[in-house]
Amino acid sequence: MLCAFLGTNFLYIYATPLLIFKTKMSDDWGDLITKQEKGEKSLTTQIDDLRIHKDEGQSGGASPVAVKQTQDNAEQQGAGENKPPDESTDDKVSKSDISLLQKLLHSKLVHNKADLEVLRKDPTSPLHSVKSFEALHLKPQLLKGVYDMGFNAPSKIQETALPVLLADPPCNMIAQSQSGTGKTAAFVLTMLSRADSSKPYPQCLCLAPTYELALQIGQVTSEMSKHMEGLQITYAVRGERVARGEKLNSHIIIGTPGTVVDWAFKFRSFDIRLIRVFVLDEADVMISLQGHQDQSYRLQRGLSADCQMLLFSATYDSSVMEFAGKIIPNDPVIIKLRREEESLDNIKQYYIECNSQQEKFEALSNIYSAISIGQSMIFCATRKMASWLAEKMTGEGHAVGLLSGELPIEMRADIIKRFRDGKEKVLITTNVSARGIDVEQVTVVVNFDLPLTLDHKPDCETYLHRIGRTGRFGKNGIAINFVDGHRSMNTLRFIEKHFGRQISKLDADDLDAIEKIGS
Numbered sequence: 001m002l003c004a005f006l007g008t009n010f011l012y013i014y015a016t017p018l019l020i021f022k023t024k025m026s027d028d029w030g031d032l033i034t035k036q037e038k039g040e041k042s043l044t045t046q047i048d049d050l051r052i053h054k055d056e057g058q059s060g061g062a063s064p065v066a067v068k069q070t071q072d073n074a075e076q077q078g079a080g081e082n083k084p085p086d087e088s089t090d091d092k093v094s095k096s097d098i099s100l101l102q103k104l105l106h107s108k109l110v111h112n113k114a115d116l117e118v119l120r121k122d123p124t125s126p127l128h129s130v131k132s133f134e135a136l137h138l139k140p141q142l143l144k145g146v147y148d149m150g151f152n153a154p155s156k157i158q159e160t161a162l163p164v165l166l167a168d169p170p171c172n173m174i175a176q177s178q179s180g181t182g183k184t185a186a187f188v189l190t191m192l193s194r195a196d197s198s199k200p201y202p203q204c205l206c207l208a209p210t211y212e213l214a215l216q217i218g219q220v221t222s223e224m225s226k227h228m229e230g231l232q233i234t235y236a237v238r239g240e241r242v243a244r245g246e247k248l249n250s251h252i253i254i255g256t257p258g259t260v261v262d263w264a265f266k267f268r269s270f271d272i273r274l275i276r277v278f279v280l281d282e283a284d285v286m287i288s289l290q291g292h293q294d295q296s297y298r299l300q301r302g303l304s305a306d307c308q309m310l311l312f313s314a315t316y317d318s319s320v321m322e323f324a325g326k327i328i329p330n331d332p333v334i335i336k337l338r339r340e341e342e343s344l345d346n347i348k349q350y351y352i353e354c355n356s357q358q359e360k361f362e363a364l365s366n367i368y369s370a371i372s373i374g375q376s377m378i379f380c381a382t383r384k385m386a387s388w389l390a391e392k393m394t395g396e397g398h399a400v401g402l403l404s405g406e407l408p409i410e411m412r413a414d415i416i417k418r419f420r421d422g423k424e425k426v427l428i429t430t431n432v433s434a435r436g437i438d439v440e441q442v443t444v445v446v447n448f449d450l451p452l453t454l455d456h457k458p459d460c461e462t463y464l465h466r467i468g469r470t471g472r473f474g475k476n477g478i479a480i481n482f483v484d485g486h487r488s489m490n491t492l493r494f495i496e497k498h499f500g501r502q503i504s505k506l507d508a509d510d511l512d513a514i515e516k517i518g519s
């Protein structure tokens with residue numbers, strides 16, 4: 001079935017002027033998926049096959065280097081209630097994978113109506129917001145680059161962050177807001193405002209947790225600076241080499257902590273004391289990766305006292321805050337934009353009792369035949385279950401997308417994009433592989449398996465996150481839960497009680513009743 005998504009041997013992920021990611025795929029996707037299901041070499045590890053090519057004639061690009069997937073603390077998620085925990089290693093998605101996936105998916109701003117919280121210890125730091133980029137008095141070439149990217153006005157977080165970021169004397173900042181709200185653009189703009197291309201040495205240093213995330217930032221930097229003649233960017237990432245004693249004459253370094261530490265302290269390719277802007281992006285991902293925290297501290301300690309220090313994160317828990325406090329110790333302005341709350345308002349919730357997997361499938365078929373469903377997401381406990389269901393539904397003529405955490409990240413992004421574009425109307429997924437994705441046009445969510453935590457307790461937070469995506473923007477949504485036995489009925493009752501919202505019983509054979517829920 002995946003052949004339908006990827007008809008060619010090569011999947012092109014990017015075709016920007018700067019970089020082209022190209023991955024060689026197996027000729028036979030069916031074989032690949034079978035191997036994957038048998039637990040042979042995971043597709044994720046095949047991201048090793050990725051190659052990045054510099055497009056000649058562009059400045060600031062990376063030279064060809066092999067991409068190696070970071071082996072970081074992959075999160076694991078338990079399988080469904082019918083599976084013992086040791087069978088639950090179905091899907092593993094790391095925080096850096098989720099971050100990259102979000103970057104690949106966010107082609108435009110995520111709007112967030114939540115209130116911005118600003119905290120500042122130093123009352124002299126500026127605090128006003130700007131409604132236009134002109135008001136920031138940017139260099140004309142930079143302003144041109146910003147407009148060329150289609151940015152007409154600052155995003156919500158940029159409105160408040162940019163005046164602080166561009167103030168003189170420079171202010172330190174810790175900023176948290178969900179992915180897609182404009183953080184990268186804000187700090188890239190800051191680096192480009194402060195970099196002086198007439199001085200032939202690195203003045204801005206940006207740390208990202210992984211190779212791929214560093215390249216994403218580099219891409220934005222190159223694009224935004226395309227009218228700034230002479231401005232040079234260097235990637236300090238695995239595979240890039242500097243000769244011992246060789247001095248960098250580029251203005252901005254974007255890299256991962258390990259390589260930057262080597263370049264700064266071992267090879268002395270640049271003088272870290274001359275860095276004017278230090279950015280640490282994706283702090284929450286950074287701390288999930290072994291060694292990155294210590295390397296970041298080491299670099300931070302090498303900076304001069306008047307260097308502007310900035311830290312960005314999509315989440316803001318105590319471990320991120322502790323890290324942030326050490327990286328940015330001096331009077332940072334702290335900006336937080338909370339995620340908009342998900343709610344069960346506007347969502348009709350139902351449950352259907354079934355005795356077996358096959359019965360669940362038949363009930364699902366009845367639903368799809370009785371009501372006209374715009375787009376729907378179906379959540380399964382395990383990858384195996386998701387594949388089984390995808391096959392059955394495809395057999396019934398449904399255009400189905402199957403999202404599995406084992407697939408390489410760019411394939412997952414492609415599957416999600418296809419679903420967003422309406423090319424598939426049904427997206428079947430496991431809990432883990434759906435993390436971090438927002439598909440707003442979904443009208444029906446089906447819990448083929450109810451969500452459970454790793455220790456097999458009802459997972460109310462995940463339930464809300466799965467279902468909460470249907471009833472957005474005042475639209476009505478439908479949630480259908482399959483219950484197969486005593487334990488899952490208890491899970492359902494727990495969730496019902498937790499949210500204080502009724503989950504009504506639906507008879508899978510009563511087509512009239514099913515038709516009514518769709519009206």
Ligand SMILES: Nc1ncnc2c1ncn2[C@@H]1O[C@H](COP(=O)(O)OP(=O)(O)OP(=O)(O)O)[C@@H](O)[C@H]1O
Binds near residue numbers: 106153
């Ligand atoms: N002021 C703006 N106007 C229009 N689009 C914008 C603006 N700022 C950023 N964008 C676009 O919105 C998307 C998200 O922005 P950005 O990548 O800066 O967000 P982020 O918070 O850093 O999220 P992520 O960490 O996922 O990259 C990008 O496609 C970016 O080009």
